Amino acid sequence: MLKNYLLLAIGCLIMGQCLAQPSKQTPPASSSGVLGFVDGLPWMQPGATVVEKPKKLSLESDSALAANMTRDLRKNIGIALQTFMPFQFKYAMLLNESVEKVSNVVLYRTIDEWYGTRYRYGGTTARGIDCSAFMQVLSSYAFGWMLPRTAREQYSSMIAIKKEDLREGDFVFFNTRGGVSHVGMYLQNNKFVHSSSSRGVNIGDLADPYWRARFLGAKRVPSSAPNFSGLLP
Numbered sequence: 133m134l135k136n137y138l139l140l141a142i143g144c145l146i147m148g149q150c151l152a153q154p155s156k157q158t159p160p161a162s163s164s165g166v167l168g169f170v171d172g173l174p175w176m177q178p179g180a181t182v183v184e185k186p187k188k189l190s191l192e193s194d195s196a197l198a199a200n201m202t203r204d205l206r207k208n209i210g211i212a213l214q215t216f217m218p219f220q221f222k223y224a225m226l227l228n229e230s231v232e233k234v235s236n237v238v239l240y241r242t243i244d245e246w247y248g249t250r251y252r253y254g255g256t257t258a259r260g261i262d263c264s265a266f267m268q269v270l271s272s273y274a275f276g277w278m279l280p281r282t283a284r285e286q287y288s289s290m291i292a293i294k295k296e297d298l299r300e301g302d303f304v305f306f307n308t309r310g311g312v313s314h315v316g317m318y319l320q321n322n323k324f325v326h327s328s329s330s331r332g333v334n335i336g337d338l339a340d341p342y343w344r345a346r347f348l349g350a351k352r353v354p355s356s357a358p359n360f361s362g363l364l365p
Contacts, residue, residue, distance in 0.1 A: 219244040226335050227323050236300065239274035243325050243333075246270075250332040263315050266327040267303070270317055275301060276359040283315040290351035295338075298350050304338065306346040318350070 216231050223240050224231040234240055246269070252260025261269070264283040271277040279286050287305050298304070298318045306314040316326030322338045336343055 227320050229320050242273045246333045251327050251329045261327050263327045277353050278358040284312045287312045291354050293350050293352050295350050303351045305348045307348050
């Protein structure tokens with residue numbers, strides 16, 4: 133998306149330079165002494181009376197269109213560069229969403245720190261982690277939730293929701309080897325983050341045939357669930 137902004141900025145700058153240069157075209161003559169208008173600028177015969185002072189069109193001119201376009205473009209680029217972090221652009225692309233929607237900085241920073249960590253059954257560290265342990269880590273850092281250890285326990289501790297009601301921070305459960313055996317956290321645009329046995333911590337897609345065939349249900353942490361905020365002084 134930042135690349136698109138920069139390409140658009142270059143295009144606008146080129147357009148501004150073109151607008152600022154007088155046309156080389158010789159305009160047709162008129163009976164009033166004014167040769168007519170070319171590119172919005174009045175052309176005159178030598179000695180003719182000035183009817184309208186020519187306006188200099190550029191990116192900083194009083195042309196409302198050019199000025200507004202430039203101002204909005206610079207504002208958008210400025211906000212993007214000053215407000216968003218590199219990992220937010222990364223996950224905006226992975227989720228096929230606008231960077232503005234990757235707003236939970238703690239959540240996506242935590243995902244980024246663990247991204248690519250290999251899967252290890254029963255693992256709970258950066259040397260290897262399984263799906264439910266990763267959900268514990270991600271939930272505690274990003275939301276302060278205290279989840280049970282296994283995928284089945286996590287499934288039982290949450291409330292069921294409709295798949296179409298999924299929102300960022302909800303959980304998706306799958307049957308990969310009998311019963312509730314895999315869990316991930318829903319993000320946006322049908323995407324979820326999880327630790328898979330084949331790829332480790334990565335982004336999955338609910339529309340993928342493999343996950344669609346094994347989908348068991350969507351769950352949400354109840355408001356009454358234990359959290360770390362109650363342990364703070």
